[in-house]
Amino acid sequence: MPSHRDLEQQLAQLDGRSYSAYKSLKGTYTFPDFDLTLAHIQGDPFAAPSRVSIWISHGQAQFPAIYWHDQTRQATLADFLHRHILDVIPQIQQRRGSGKSGCLMVAPTSQVVLARTAVQVTPEGIELRLGVGLPAFGRRIAGTAARDLLTQDLPKLVTTALQYQPAWQLAIEEHITTVENANALRAQLADHNLVAFIANDSILPRQSGVNPKPLSKAVPFKSPRALEVTLQAPHTGSITGLGVPAGVTLIVGGGYHGKSTVLKAIAHGVYNHIPGDGREQVVADAETVKIRAEDGRGVTGVDISPFIDRLPQGISTQAFSTINASGSTSQAANILEAMEAGARVLLIDEDTAATNLMIRDRNMQTLIAKEKEPITPFIDKVQQLYTDHGISTVLVMGGSGDYFEVADHVIALDNYMAHDVTAKAKAIATEYPSKRQGEGGQQFGTITQRCIQLPQFDHGRKPAKVKTQRLTTLTIGPEDIDLRGIEQLIEPNQTRAIAHAILTWQQQNRCHSLKNLLDDIMSWVKRQDFDALTPYPMNDLSEFRRHELAAIINRLRSLRVISDSEDSLPQ
Numbered sequence: 001m002p003s004h005r006d007l008e009q010q011l012a013q014l015d016g017r018s019y020s021a022y023k024s025l026k027g028t029y030t031f032p033d034f035d036l037t038l039a040h041i042q043g044d045p046f047a048a049p050s051r052v053s054i055w056i057s058h059g060q061a062q063f064p065a066i067y068w069h070d071q072t073r074q075a076t077l078a079d080f081l082h083r084h085i086l087d088v089i090p091q092i093q094q095r096r097g098s099g100k101s102g103c104l105m106v107a108p109t110s111q112v113v114l115a116r117t118a119v120q121v122t123p124e125g126i127e128l129r130l131g132v133g134l135p136a137f138g139r140r141i142a143g144t145a146a147r148d149l150l151t152q153d154l155p156k157l158v159t160t161a162l163q164y165q166p167a168w169q170l171a172i173e174e175h176i177t178t179v180e181n182a183n184a185l186r187a188q189l190a191d192h193n194l195v196a197f198i199a200n201d202s203i204l205p206r207q208s209g210v211n212p213k214p215l216s217k218a219v220p221f222k223s224p225r226a227l228e229v230t231l232q233a234p235h236t237g238s239i240t241g242l243g244v245p246a247g248v249t250l251i252v253g254g255g256y257h258g259k260s261t262v263l264k265a266i267a268h269g270v271y272n273h274i275p276g277d278g279r280e281q282v283v284a285d286a287e288t289v290k291i292r293a294e295d296g297r298g299v300t301g302v303d304i305s306p307f308i309d310r311l312p313q314g315i316s317t318q319a320f321s322t323i324n325a326s327g328s329t330s331q332a333a334n335i336l337e338a339m340e341a342g343a344r345v346l347l348i349d350e351d352t353a354a355t356n357l358m359i360r361d362r363n364m365q366t367l368i369a370k371e372k373e374p375i376t377p378f379i380d381k382v383q384q385l386y387t388d389h390g391i392s393t394v395l396v397m398g399g400s401g402d403y404f405e406v407a408d409h410v411i412a413l414d415n416y417m418a419h420d421v422t423a424k425a426k427a428i429a430t431e432y433p434s435k436r437q438g439e440g441g442q443q444f445g446t447i448t449q450r451c452i453q454l455p456q457f458d459h460g461r462k463p464a465k466v467k468t469q470r471l472t473t474l475t476i477g478p479e480d481i482d483l484r485g486i487e488q489l490i491e492p493n494q495t496r497a498i499a500h501a502i503l504t505w506q507q508q509n510r511c512h513s514l515k516n517l518l519d520d521i522m523s524w525v526k527r528q529d530f531d532a533l534t535p536y537p538m539n540d541l542s543e544f545r546r547h548e549l550a551a552i553i554n555r556l557r558s559l560r561v562i563s564d565s566e567d568s569l570p571q
Contacts, residue, residue, distance in 0.1 A: 004031045008147055015143025019044050022134050022141060033060045034158050036150070039537065044139060045099030049131030051539065054158060057125040062164040063172075072183065073176055074121040075113070075543075079274075080175045082109055082119040084168075085128065085161045092153050092160070096145035100133030104157070107540040110491040111212045111279075112271035113179050115543040117530050126162055129539030174275045177235035182272040185239065186283040188231045192243060195345045195392045196266045196284040197231060198223065199241035203278025204258070204265040205416075214278035221262075224411065224420035239281055242411075242418060246392045248382050250403055252421070253413035259396045260349050262413065263290075266394060267347050267488055270545065285392075287344040289547050291334050292352035293327035294485035300554070301452075301561030306381060306445035307332040307357060310374045317374075318448075323557065327354030328375055333554075334485070339391065339447045340514050341550035346385070348378075349396040359400045362436040370439055380440030382406055388444040402436060404429035449513040454506040455479070455558035463535060466499040468492040474499055479558055486551045493542035498549050500533040500541070501525065502556075511562045514553070518546045 007029045014021050020043070028037040033056060040051040058068070068074045089104045096102030106128075107118040120127045132154075135145035185197055198204075200222055205215040221242070229243035244266065251259045269284030301319045308317050308329060325333060331354045338346065350358065360377040383406050385391045397403050404410065410425040411418055457464035457477035464477030474481045474495045483489060501521050505512075512520070524532065530541045553559065 001035075002027065002029050004029055004036070004151055007036075008151055011143045011147045011150070013143075014141045014146075017141050019134075019136050019139045019141060022050075022146075031151075031155060031158075033155070033163070036154060042100075042134060045097065045101050045133065045136040047100075049100050049103060049105050049133045051536075052130055052132045052154075053537070053539075054128040054130075054154065054162070055125055056158060056162050061126050061162055063126075064164070067172055067176065068121050068123075072179065074123075075115040076176050076179045077172065078116065078119045078121040078126075079109070079113045080172055081121070081126070081128075081161065082106070082116060083274075085119065085157070088157060088161045092156055094153070096133075096135040096149055097137050097142045098139075099136065101135035101142065101145065102149055102153075103131070103133035104153070105131035105133075107493055107542075108491070111277050112268070112273055112490050113175075114271070114490070114494075116493060117537070117541040118539050128157075128162060129537065131539065171275075178275045178280050179272045181233035181235055181239075182280060182283055184233050185231050185281060186269075186286065189283070189285055192229060192231070193246050194229070194243045195246050195249075195288065195394065196244040196269055197229070197241055197282070198244075198262070198265065198269075199239050199281030200228075202241070202265070202280075202282050204261050204282070214276070218278075219416040222417060224418050226420040226422075227409070227411070233281075241281065244394060245409055247386055247408035248392070248406060249394045250407040250410045250425070251394065251396045251413065252398055252410060252425075255398065258413040258416040259398060260351060261416075262411075262418070263347055263349050263394065263396050268490075270488065271490060285345045286545075287342055287547070288347060289338040289341075289343040289345070290347045290487045291331065291338060292349070292485055292487065293354040293357070294325065294330040294334065295327050297325050297330050297333075297482065297485065297555060298323050298557040298559075299325050299329065299333040300556075300559045301450050301563075302333045302336050302554075303446075303448035304329060304332040304336055306336070307376050307378070308374050309376070310371075312374075319450075319561065319563065321561075328357040330354070330485075331357050336447070337514075337550065337554045338547065339389065340449060341518060341547055342515065343547065344391055346391060346393045347395075348393065350399060351396070359402060360436070360439070361400075361402060362434055365437055365439075370437075376439050376441075379403060379406055380438050381444055384440055384444035389447065401425075401428065401432075402434045405434060449515055451511040451562040452514055452517065452553070453509070453511050453560040453562055454502060454517075454553070455556060455560065456506055456509065457503060458506070464503060466496060466503070468495050468499075471495070474552065476502060476556075479556060481552055481555050483552070483555075486548055486555075488545070489548050491542060493540050494544040494548060495552070496538075497530060497533065497541035498544050498552050500530075500538075501544075501549060502553065504533045514550060517553075518550055521549060522546050 023041045037053045042050045093104045135142035201220040203214045205218045223242035230240045267290045273279045404425040412421040467475040
């Protein structure tokens with residue numbers, strides 16, 4: 001294997017030549033402490049940076065084995081190093097010519113700890129994948145600048161960010177204990193008949209809708225005494241806070257008093273947060289899904305009959321499809337799709353819900369008879385969801401007291417302080433009954449498993465391209481997928497990974513139940529890692545949940561659902 005000295009000689013020989021001559025550098029070079037691989041060379045200095053990886057053994061990195069002895073700690077240490085690398089790069093990189101010359105690019109992170117391809121810790125060592133802008137003046141190779149970049153800047157990055165320093169001990173241990181505590185809290189929810197837990201003194205508000213860092217001077221969360229529970233964490237012992245019980249829970253209160261903030265914190269409680277985020281000890285059942293109305297989305301073959309039936313002109317809702325769903329049909333589809341994917345908890349905020357799917361009061365029932373109304377409101381199905389299917393619901397509801405009659409618990413937010421008002425809400429419901437007629441029947445209805453076939457995005461020899469636009473749009477080949485209604489996506493790296501999972505499974509060209517498809521993809525990624533999904537090792541993918549995978553699949557407008565009546569079912 002060529003050494004760093006060989007690399008220096010090659011760069012000296014390439015100085016002043018056409019930029020395309022850089023392609024001769026492709027390969028792996030040994031340095032005293034690490035191996036450097038130039039996996040893909042950019043076509044010109046203005047193109048996307050060259051794909052480069054650095055691999056360092058544990059013997060050279062010198063991190064104590066206790067920091068990486070299992071998969072959880074490997075992913076957590078990788079997350080810590082990833083953030084440190086992002087902090088160090090601005091201090092190291094220099095502009096070394098035209099275009100992207102000299103740049104060092106590592107995929108960004110978020111407020112949560114995820115397994116990512118940019119930095120990976122394995123039982124053998126540590127790998128860093130990054131983009132490197134090979135230097136040029138105009139379109140001519142800047143050999144001396146390239147030598148300084150590859151043989152000075154990158155070794156400095158390794159020394160300052162990938163080799164253990166005793167000063168990091170407390171920060172690394174805090175990162176690990178934060179993740180392991182959160183995992184332990186989440187694991188105890190079912191035993192305590194809870195769907196979520198918010199520790200006292202958590203900081204829930206964020207700086208803004210585009211800045212997920214904690215709001216300074218925010219009011220720390222305090223649990224109502226009646227709903228307070230104490231869970232055990234391996235590194236800090238007893239932790240006390242709000243236990244959100246299984247069943248139907250309402251979060252009520254005046255506008256701007258913190259209702260939606262609490263619900264968003266629960267929604268993001270499916271992830272582990274970094275130290276200092278404020279939500280480190282906010283956890284939710286791993287199968288929690290945020291539901292909303294989503295006007296205009298496509299729906300393919302979903303049985304929404306538990307909520308919507310008897311449409312005008314005899315349109316069936318047992319395999320409902322549309323290219324332009326209304327608020328109510330989109331929300332109904334979102335609920336049934338989440339159930340199909342295995343959701344155990346639904347979160348709904350009235351601000352983003354379809355009013356006509358949520359409520360139908362006595363006056364409206366009197367004016368519009370049931371036989372003229374195809375929609376069965378959620379209020380008549382929410383308890384059936386729990387009793388028939390074991391699916392709990394947490395609702396933010398500030399505009400309809402009718403839900404007091406079906407709620408198991410009611411939590412009020414007043415100036416950001418939580419209060420248990422269950423008894424008071426039930427007393428009000430008894431004194432002032434809604435007098436509405438139940439319209440939900442005796443049972444919720446069945447969860448239909450569709451047989452779906454992924455669209456074929458690859459045409460000809462070229463694979464379909466994947467593009468992401470923040471967390472708003474994902475493009476796979478010719479198809480744009482609107483992501484704005486998938487509120488538990490955290491970072492674009494997740495959407496990119498999901499796209500490649502879909503592209504991998506499209507090659508099977510056969511019918512799957514959605515549940516089996518999700519099971520297969522998630523187990524495959526767990527066994528094989530992300531590289532099994534992509535044509536080459538990528539530096540910008542991150543861990544995703546089955547529910548966001550399902551949500552993106554369900555929003556493919558070219559998705560096909562195979563019915564039993566079709567003659568040619570794929571084998």
